[in-house]
Amino acid sequence: MPIVLGDKKQIVWKWYRNSIKNGLILILIGIVWGGAVQAKAEPLQEIAFHGIRPCDPRGRDGLANPERGLRIETLFSEPEGGAVWGPAYHLKGKVSPGYSDDWWIQDAAHYENHGLTLAQTYCYLDRFTDQPISNEKLELLQKSLNELRKHGWKCLLRFAYEKDTKRTCGPALDTILSHIEQLKPIIHQNTDVIYVLQAGFVGAWGEWHSSAHELEKDHEALAKITAKVLEIPPDRRMTQVRVPKYKRWVLSKLLISGGLMKGIQETAYSNHPAARIGFHNDGFLAHTTDGGTWPEPPYFANPGNPEFDIMTEESAFVPVDGELFWGDQGGVIDGLRAAARLRLHHYTSFSIAHSFSEREGKPYSIDNWMKAPLTLEDARREKLPIANGYFENESGDSVARTQFEYIRDHLGYRLELQRAQLPVSLKRGGELNVRLQLINRGFSAPVNLRRIYLLLISSEGFVKEFPIDADLRDWQPWQPGDSEFKPLRHGITCRVGIPADISPGQYQLALWMPDTGEQIRLDPRYAIRLANRDTAWWTNQHGEYGANVFAAIRVE
Numbered sequence: 001m002p003i004v005l006g007d008k009k010q011i012v013w014k015w016y017r018n019s020i021k022n023g024l025i026l027i028l029i030g031i032v033w034g035g036a037v038q039a040k041a042e043p044l045q046e047i048a049f050h051g052i053r054p055c056d057p058r059g060r061d062g063l064a065n066p067e068r069g070l071r072i073e074t075l076f077s078e079p080e081g082g083a084v085w086g087p088a089y090h091l092k093g094k095v096s097p098g099y100s101d102d103w104w105i106q107d108a109a110h111y112e113n114h115g116l117t118l119a120q121t122y123c124y125l126d127r128f129t130d131q132p133i134s135n136e137k138l139e140l141l142q143k144s145l146n147e148l149r150k151h152g153w154k155c156l157l158r159f160a161y162e163k164d165t166k167r168t169c170g171p172a173l174d175t176i177l178s179h180i181e182q183l184k185p186i187i188h189q190n191t192d193v194i195y196v197l198q199a200g201f202v203g204a205w206g207e208w209h210s211s212a213h214e215l216e217k218d219h220e221a222l223a224k225i226t227a228k229v230l231e232i233p234p235d236r237r238m239t240q241v242r243v244p245k246y247k248r249w250v251l252s253k254l255l256i257s258g259g260l261m262k263g264i265q266e267t268a269y270s271n272h273p274a275a276r277i278g279f280h281n282d283g284f285l286a287h288t289t290d291g292g293t294w295p296e297p298p299y300f301a302n303p304g305n306p307e308f309d310i311m312t313e314e315s316a317f318v319p320v321d322g323e324l325f326w327g328d329q330g331g332v333i334d335g336l337r338a339a340a341r342l343r344l345h346h347y348t349s350f351s352i353a354h355s356f357s358e359r360e361g362k363p364y365s366i367d368n369w370m371k372a373p374l375t376l377e378d379a380r381r382e383k384l385p386i387a388n389g390y391f392e393n394e395s396g397d398s399v400a401r402t403q404f405e406y407i408r409d410h411l412g413y414r415l416e417l418q419r420a421q422l423p424v425s426l427k428r429g430g431e432l433n434v435r436l437q438l439i440n441r442g443f444s445a446p447v448n449l450r451r452i453y454l455l456l457i458s459s460e461g462f463v464k465e466f467p468i469d470a471d472l473r474d475w476q477p478w479q480p481g482d483s484e485f486k487p488l489r490h491g492i493t494c495r496v497g498i499p500a501d502i503s504p505g506q507y508q509l510a511l512w513m514p515d516t517g518e519q520i521r522l523d524p525r526y527a528i529r530l531a532n533r534d535t536a537w538w539t540n541q542h543g544e545y546g547a548n549v550f551a552a553i554r555v556e
Helices: 008-021 101-108 137-150 174-188 218-233 244-254 306-317 335-344 365-371 376-381 404-409
Strands: 044-048 069-075 118-124 154-160 194-197 239-241 277-281 320-322 350-352 415-422 433-438 454-456 464-469 489-497 505-512 535-541 547-555
Touching: 008 194, 008 320, 008 489, 044 547, 101 118, 101 137, 118 137, 137 154, 137 174, 154 174, 194 218, 218 239, 218 244, 244 277, 244 306, 277 306, 335 365, 365 404, 376 535, 415 505, 454 489, 454 547, 464 489
Parallel strands: 069 118, 069 350, 118 154, 154 194, 239 277, 277 320, 320 350
Antiparallel strands: 044 415, 415 433, 433 489, 454 464, 454 505, 505 547, 535 547
């Protein structure tokens, strides 16, 4: 209410004294002498957001997001026409019989509706066990990495020499170390499309067993290889080993203290070796030992098996990949049981190639997952993450998903905007205050560093970027170690100054989470999409950015 001043100081002081006497809390915005004083707050808009329902447009498709989700498996950087294992079954007769990059390009494109953005790529160096890697092989590697970037995908890259357990063609340690030095420049230049560089190099399929020189028994050698692998990508980027005990072996040699880290949360996302080693479980739920992942009793008792407990604790902060055994050799796996384990160990990616008819030609476990229903009651009973509207139709009635849909949609992160608070309008040269609240409905937090921006977008496509001081890697789906898996809410507060020379008019506000790689920073295929039905995906007239529009604001 306006205050008309006579003796200005006397009246204002009396008003202030009476306010205090009546127990009021006063915020004095400003006093204009010689006129009128009016306390005026900018009107705010509060917006509530909702998740994606199966009835929404493409609501039963996967949400394409980088560095998470289902992945194919393929050979990489082989000569054209080479005689190697064949393409996926669904590509028989559609691609050349000899090796071609089309094998994996068409395979990955086939799963676009499942939101696939990852490929597990094997680069075999079996022709170079006693000599340097040829320039031809390095050129083939660069060619394949270029194809990844062209199509908007990333890879989990593994180098290996031995394609079976016959122990016939493995190199000595010195050769492996010299090859890593050769590979260092090309990998460093292409880190933007390499999600994880796996430790690899030793034994059958690079899994650190069945090696010709029995290097898996030499923990000092494994530590040297791992140290070399960690030198290649930028600081804080990660690698993966096959089983938790391999990480323990390596750390016992890499750390001067001679032991595991004091606590994973204390050093998470640092350059500490233990903070940079994740896991790839290549025997997921196979038999009683997870295909040798936990070979000693009590196997996967939780708690009880130290190795299992280590993975349970550390998986919240490192990348975790997995795959079934081929052809259900590990037994038929129930999808609900799989979802509960994937949640417990924070899996970021998982193979769609193993135990699946489209790869192997006959139905197996993944085919069963595609048919088996998973209901809201199932999810609640297993304490699985439940996204807003995920099990509902437009009338709010309960709708079953499939086990496959659920696993596909919750691998890695699934960021769902909950609320936004911001002004309806503001003036040029003023300050814009925006508050956002999100929930991560996925199994894990994003793994690699990623910048966050608030975008102010004009109707003509002018974009002003405002960096936000937040780290997506802190957006855990629940507090690590919480046996109830209660969802956490994450807040963002952004206070930015609006330029005084900006044109007045209506603007859109968007949340932009791009990749840090300079070559792909503006490529929308590498930016994160929110899992909301009431945000809009925006790119500029050049097809750049890829941002989540969540509100409109007027600049006066």
